[in-house]
Amino acid sequence: MVSRSCMNFLDLASGNLLEIPHTPRSIPRVMTVPGIISDLDGYGPYGSNDEDSEIASSICRERKIIVANMLPLQAKKDPGTAKWCFSWDEDSLFLQLKDGFSPETEVIYVGSLKADIDATDQEEVSQKLLEDFNCVPTFLPQDLQRKFYLGFCKQQLWPLFHYMLPMCPDHGDRFDRNLWQAYVSANKIFADKVMEIISPDEDYVWIHDYHLMLLPTFLRKGYNRVKLGFFLHSPFPSSEIYRTLPVRDEILRGLLNCDLIGFQTFDYARHFLSCCSRMLGLDYESKRGHIGLDYFGRTVYIKILPVGIHVCRLESVMNLPYTSAKVKEIQEQFSGKKVILGIDDMDIFKGISLKLLAMEQLLQQHPDLQGKVVLVQIVNPARGSGKDVQEAKRETYLIAKRINDVYGSHEYEPVILIDRPVPRYEKTAYYAVAECCIVNAVRDGMNLVPYKYIVCRQGTPYMDKAMGITSDSPRTSMLVVSEFVGCSPSLSGAIRVNPWDIDAVADALNLAITMRESEKQLRHEKHYRYVSTHDVAYWARSFMQDLERACQDHYNKRCWGIGFGLGFRVVSLSPSFRKLCIEHIVSAYKRTNRRAIFLDYDGTVVPQTSIVKSPSAEVISVLKTLCNDQNNTVFIVSGRGKNSLSEWLDPCERLGIAAEHGYFMRYNKTSDWETNPVTDNDLDWKNIVEPIMRSYTEATDGSSIEVKESALVWHHQDADPDFGSCQAKELLDHLENVLANEPAVVKRGQHIVEVKPQGISKGSVAEKVLLDMVNHGKPPDFVLCIGDDKSDEDMFGSILSTVSDPTLPVAPEIFACTVGQKPSKAKYYLDDAVDVVKLLQGLATASCPKPKHTEQVLLSFESAI
Numbered sequence: 026m027v028s029r030s031c032m033n034f035l036d037l038a039s040g041n042l043l044e045i046p047h048t049p050r051s052i053p054r055v056m057t058v059p060g061i062i063s064d065l066d067g068y069g070p071y072g073s074n075d076e077d078s079e080i081a082s083s084i085c086r087e088r089k090i091i092v093a094n095m096l097p098l099q100a101k102k103d104p105g106t107a108k109w110c111f112s113w114d115e116d117s118l119f120l121q122l123k124d125g126f127s128p129e130t131e132v133i134y135v136g137s138l139k140a141d142i143d144a145t146d147q148e149e150v151s152q153k154l155l156e157d158f159n160c161v162p163t164f165l166p167q168d169l170q171r172k173f174y175l176g177f178c179k180q181q182l183w184p185l186f187h188y189m190l191p192m193c194p195d196h197g198d199r200f201d202r203n204l205w206q207a208y209v210s211a212n213k214i215f216a217d218k219v220m221e222i223i224s225p226d227e228d229y230v231w232i233h234d235y236h237l238m239l240l241p242t243f244l245r246k247g248y249n250r251v252k253l254g255f256f257l258h259s260p261f262p263s264s265e266i267y268r269t270l271p272v273r274d275e276i277l278r279g280l281l282n283c284d285l286i287g288f289q290t291f292d293y294a295r296h297f298l299s300c301c302s303r304m305l306g307l308d309y310e311s312k313r314g315h316i317g318l319d320y321f322g323r324t325v326y327i328k329i330l331p332v333g334i335h336v337c338r339l340e341s342v343m344n345l346p347y348t349s350a351k352v353k354e355i356q357e358q359f360s361g362k363k364v365i366l367g368i369d370d371m372d373i374f375k376g377i378s379l380k381l382l383a384m385e386q387l388l389q390q391h392p393d394l395q396g397k398v399v400l401v402q403i404v405n406p407a408r409g410s411g412k413d414v415q416e417a418k419r420e421t422y423l424i425a426k427r428i429n430d431v432y433g434s435h436e437y438e439p440v441i442l443i444d445r446p447v448p449r450y451e452k453t454a455y456y457a458v459a460e461c462c463i464v465n466a467v468r469d470g471m472n473l474v475p476y477k478y479i480v481c482r483q484g485t486p487y488m489d490k491a492m493g494i495t496s497d498s499p500r501t502s503m504l505v506v507s508e509f510v511g512c513s514p515s516l517s518g519a520i521r522v523n524p525w526d527i528d529a530v531a532d533a534l535n536l537a538i539t540m541r542e543s544e545k546q547l548r549h550e551k552h553y554r555y556v557s558t559h560d561v562a563y564w565a566r567s568f569m570q571d572l573e574r575a576c577q578d579h580y581n582k583r584c585w586g587i588g589f590g591l592g593f594r595v596v597s598l599s600p601s602f603r604k605l606c607i608e609h610i611v612s613a614y615k616r617t618n619r620r621a622i623f624l625d626y627d628g629t630v631v632p633q634t635s636i637v638k639s640p641s642a643e644v645i646s647v648l649k650t651l652c653n654d655q656n657n658t659v660f661i662v663s664g665r666g667k668n669s670l671s672e673w674l675d676p677c678e679r680l681g682i683a684a685e686h687g688y689f690m691r692y693n694k695t696s697d698w699e700t701n702p703v704t705d706n707d708l709d710w711k712n713i714v715e716p717i718m719r720s721y722t723e724a725t726d727g728s729s730i731e732v733k734e735s736a737l738v739w740h741h742q743d744a745d746p747d748f749g750s751c752q753a754k755e756l757l758d759h760l761e762n763v764l765a766n767e768p769a770v771v772k773r774g775q776h777i778v779e780v781k782p783q784g785i786s787k788g789s790v791a792e793k794v795l796l797d798m799v800n801h802g803k804p805p806d807f808v809l810c811i812g813d814d815k816s817d818e819d820m821f822g823s824i825l826s827t828v829s830d831p832t833l834p835v836a837p838e839i840f841a842c843t844v845g846q847k848p849s850k851a852k853y854y855l856d857d858a859v860d861v862v863k864l865l866q867g868l869a870t871a872s873c874p875k876p877k878h879t880e881q882v883l884l885s886f887e888s889a890i
Contacts, residue, residue: 086129086130086131087127087129087130087131087227088130088131088132088133088224088227088228088229089126089130089131089132089133089228089229089231089569090132090133090134090135090219090222090223090228090229090230090231091119091122091132091133091134091135091231091233092134092135092136092215092219092230092231092232092233092237092240093119093134093135093136093232093233093234093236093237094136094137094174094178094233094234094236094237095136095137095138095139096119096134096135096136096137096138096139096154096160096162097113097114097117097118097119097120097134098111098112098113098114098138098139098154098158098160099111099112099113099114099139100138100139100140102140109140109142109146109150109153111153111154111157111158113158115338116338116449118332118561119134119136119233121335121338121561121562122561122562122564122565123565124335124561124562124565125561125562125563125564125565125566125567125568125569126565126566126569131159132159133159133160133161133222134158134159134160134161135160135161135163135215135218135219135222136160136162136163136215137162137163137164137165137170138150138162138164141167142162142164144164147162147164150162151164161218161219161221161222162218163214163215163218165211165214169207169210169211170211172203172204172207172208173204173207173208173210173211173236174211174236176201176204176207176208177201177204177205177207177208178208178235178236179408180198180204181198181200181201181204181205182235183235183259184198185262185266185267185269185270186235186259186260186261186262187259187260187262187374187467187468187469188260188262188263188266188468189373189374190266190269200270200271200272205271205272208239209239209591211236212237212238212239212240212243213239213243215237215240216240216243216244216247219240219244220244220247220248223248223251225248225250225251225252226250228252229252229254229569229572229573229576230244230251230252230253230254231254231255231256231568231569231572232253232254232255232256232283233255233256233258234256234257234258234259235257235258235259238255238276238279238280239275239276239279239591240279241253241255241279241280241282241283242275242278242279242282242591242593242594244282245282245586245593245594245595246586246593249584249585249586249595250579250580250584252284252572252573252576252579253282253283253284253285254283254284254285254286254287254568254569254572254575255280255283255285255286255287256286256287256288256568257286257287257288257289257293257470258289258332258470258471259470260289260293260468260469260470260511261288261293261294261296261297262296263296263299264296264299264300264303264304267296267300268300268303268304273300273304274304274305274592275591275592277300277301277304277305278305278591278592278593278594279591280297281301281305281307281318281320281325281594282593282594282595283325284323284325284326284572284575284576285325285326285327285328285568285571285572285575286325286326286327286328287327287328287329287330287568288327288328288329289329289330289331289332289470289471289511289512290329290331290511290514291329291514293511294316294327294329297327298316298318298327299746299747301318302746302747302750303746303747307319307320308750309327315327315571319848320594321587321594321595321596321597321846321847322582322596322597322598322846322847322848323595323596323597324575326571326574326575328567328568328571330564330567330568331471331511331512331514331515331559331564332471332473332561332564333476333556333559333560333561333562333563333564334473334476334477334480334556334560334561335560335561335562336480336556336557336560339453339477339480339481340480340485342449342450342453343453343457343481343484343485343487343488344485344487344488345450347448347450348450348451348453348454348457348488348491349487349488349490349491350491351450351451351454352454352457352458352488352491352492353491354454355454355455355458356458356492356493359399359458361397362396362397362398362399363397363398363399363460363461363538364399364401364455364458364459364460364461365384365398365399365400365401365459365460365461365462365463365534365537365538366400366401366403366455366456366459366461366462366463366478367380367400367401367402367403367462367463367464367465368402368403368405368452368455368462368474369402369403369404369405369464369466369474370404370405370406370407370408371404371405371406371407371414371417371418371421371444372407372408372413372414372417373413373414373416373417374466374467374468374469375465375466375467375469376465376466376467376507376524377402377404377417377421377465378417378420378421378424379465379467379524379525379527379530380400380402380463380465380524380530381400381402381421381424381425381428381440382424382527383465383527383530383531383534384400384428384439384440384531384534385424385427385428385431385432386527386528386530386531387531387534387535388428388432388439390531390535391535394535394538395432395437395439396434396437398439398538399437399438399439399440399441400439400440400441401441401443401455401459402421402425402440402441402442402443403443403447403452403455404421404442404443404444405447406446418444421442422442425440425442428440452477453477453481456477456478456481456482457481457482457484457488457492458492459478459482460503460537460538461503461504461505461534461537461538462474462475462478462502462503462504462505463504463505463506463530463534463537464504464505464506464507464510464512465505465507465522465524465530466507466509466510466524467507467509467524467525468509469507469509469510469511470511471511471512472510472511472512473512475504475506475512475516475519475552476512476556478502478504479502479504479549479552479553479556480553480556480557482500482501482502482549483500483549483553484500499542499546500546500549500550500553501542501545501546501548501549502545502548502549502552503520503537503538503540503545503548504516504518504519504520504537504548504552505519505520505522505530505533505534505537506519506520506521506522507521507522507523507524508521508522508523509524515555515559516552516555517551518547518548518549518551518552519548519552520533520536520537581600582597582598582599582600583597583598583599583600583602584596584597585598585846587846596846598846598847598848599848601852602849602851602852602853602854603852603853603854604853604854604855604856605840605842605853605854605855605864607863607864607867610809610840610864610867610868611867611868611870611871613807613838613840614807614868614871615871617656617806617807617837617838618656618806619656619798619803619804619805619806619807620654620656620657620658620805620806620807620808620809621657621658621660621794621795621798621805621807621808621809622651622657622658622659622660622808622809622810622868623660623662623790623791623794623808623809623810623811623812623820623824624659624660624661624662624810624811624812624861624865625661625662625663625787625811625812625813625814625816625817625820625844626661626662626663626665626670627663627664627665627813628812628813628814628844628858629811629812629813629817629844629858629861630644630648630661630858630861630862630865631644631858632857632858632859633813633858638669638673639673640673640674643862643866644862645674645676645677646869647862647865647866647869648661648674648677648680648865649676649677649680650869650872650873651865651868651869651872652677652678652679652680653679653872654872657872658681658794658798658805659679659680659681660680660681660682660683660790660794661674661680661681661682661683662683662686662687662787662790662791662812662817662820663682663683663684663686664685664686664736664816665684665685666684666685666733666734667682667684667685667689667698667734670682670684675694677694678693678694678695679693679694680693680694681693681794683787683790685733685734685735685736685781685785686736686781686785686786686787686790686816687701687785687786687787687789687790687793688700688701688733688734688735688736688781688782688785689701689734689735690790690793701782701784701785701789707768707782708735708782709767710764710767710768710769710780711737711780713763713764713767714737714760714763714764714769714780715730715732715737717756717759717760717763718730718737718739718756718778721739721752721755721756722739724752725741725744725748725749725752726744726745727741727742727743727744727745727749728740728741728743728744728749728752729743735781735782735785736779736780736781736782736785737779737780738777738778738779738780739753739756739777739778739779740776740777741753741776741777741778742776742777749776753773753776753777753778754773756778757771757773757778760778760780764780768782768783769781769782769783770782770783774814774815774816775814775815786816786819786823787812787816787817787819787820787823788819788820788822788823789819789823790820791810791820791823791824791827792823792827795808795824795827795828796827804835804837805828805837806835806837806838807837807838807840808824808828808837808838808839808840808841809840809842809868810824810839810840810841810842810851811842811843811844811855811861811864812843812844813843813844813845817843818849818850818851820841821841821843821849821850821851822850824839824841825839825841825850839852840852840853841853842854842855843855844856844857844858844860844861845857
């Protein structure tokens, strides 16, 4: 019998890679159409209405679904019964993080097994794991697993995230579309498994590491309001490195479908934010200490928190008899010598060969240390494969042999390589004995070796007895840590080094083993305070608290899924926010007689991306028709200058124009331009602003100044995104300081910094026009306002406040409409400028009804027929 997972993969193989399959069980309370989900809704994602499921979901415990590439289990096949036996992997971080949750929390794990289970046994194993361990295995076929993990993850993502580019075929593997397809397929199978067990209203899903960066997209597509967190355990590269990935946008959008994204360090988070800015045009801001990205109305929060270790688990290993025996053996073996310890995976990023070169330099520069210092390098099995790993291993052995040949003797080996599986108790014993621990990786995520070393050096009473020291004796430890390792920022007492600088690393090792005991003690105490308080439980608890905070507004907004395939994302907006229907507004238009229409220019009647900024003949025609209707007052309200607008809109004789955000106004082509009286023509501040803007322009390649009669605008759209944004913030602060006593305001918009007179805004234009209509005895009964940017929000707000005046005889019908689905004061939206023109054409048609004689001819013709 083919397992459920295998059948799902057959669906993928058929080419239907990006559609979420139906789950085999009904899931309660899932949104199927835009709207607010009631607590009483009982409909599943595919139309089921199972009351028993709803009742069960209401009484179940709080659940956390932990999704990782591998389950925290150990698998072993009984040779006698041929049955699989499973046990918890007590050293797994994913198992240990449960300590950060309350005892009432039910934790479910989704991931693969570290064993190849026959297809005939998969259903039985799945049932056993779910019942006994609350684990849901994802059985990937061998070929898919190989292409997914050893292929795309280890040969492409892993090197790239560690700053290694495939510059030539002999140095890294080039992007392979087949491996990428395997990555997509594997992530979809993981999504299928999560969707089998999730209750999206109640459960929180926490996804781990770079293996599953597309999983959020699949889950968000299935359940728009799913509560998703993601934590990246590896580094995240700078934008210059990441942007070389051909599928960069798909992966970024996958992560942005989460509610909270966690990183080990600020550097990694900063790189991610820079990628979002440069490649997707997204800006971020800090809100009360939390970094947030606005992504189609959803706020995606960024969390920076290093992973911790399970201190109690490590202490329990220290108390094992095996550990005590091994400690005594090591002490006897290295009696009279100082032990420097390194524990690393065998890969090209751990810097093992650089560490050995530093050891060689240490012995060469300090002959007195020969015979007195030993580097014990434990090599963990490589997680990946390929020529890079083999080359790193060969180089390591060659350097170690050279050092031992030159500086060693029959009784003394300066470098001891332990290249075999080393049990936990043996590593713990080496930690406890070592005078110094060195982590010399050239690029690494959250390397926990320094934390484990610190805890083992703190010891336990049982360990103290084995080492022959008293419980009140001072504790010391020394760390030499690469500045390119994720744990480096949290270890302020460590000696930080550039691993590529062999001399500096050798000097650091010498300093570490010759430092005064009192200073070693102070450094150790500082580190132990941090490691013991920021353990794995603290990390998990803190992350989950922020995830709950990030999801608290999920049901206060309406959601729409948009985009296809891996470009899918959810738009989350106010419940009252909806698309403006042409039939609806035309109906209101026809039954009203005093209409005010306000239209922005760029991005509204003319596409923002259009190179030609003059209006099309179609736009001119529709504006002329609307203006010629005696019941209409039509205004173009723009930030552009009056000369450009006058020239472009010259055919529309009865069109009102407000230029430079309302500094200049005229009601029709024949009327004179009016200057806003609020400013009193005091523009002396321009003499202060222009030299400052000019200096920033000279210093910022790609920036420019736009000079208006009433305002000055600094543009940085064509500048480097990060530098331009940084310069804009600095310019904003600079101008606010120098203009503190001037009648001008400084505002920052999308890629601009603008200085304009106080009291000038598009909102004041709308207010003036509406009040003029009221004062002339023609209060409006229909108001339409359409705009696309922040300055138009002033119009929306002004209209709403002006028409709510109780002196108006009848409240008009208001249609405030923004262009694009995004948070706005407007109640309606249209997708783009094309939609705006279509809407205006509908209104123009209603202004030009068919002539009566034409209607009579048609009636006569119909009668004759």
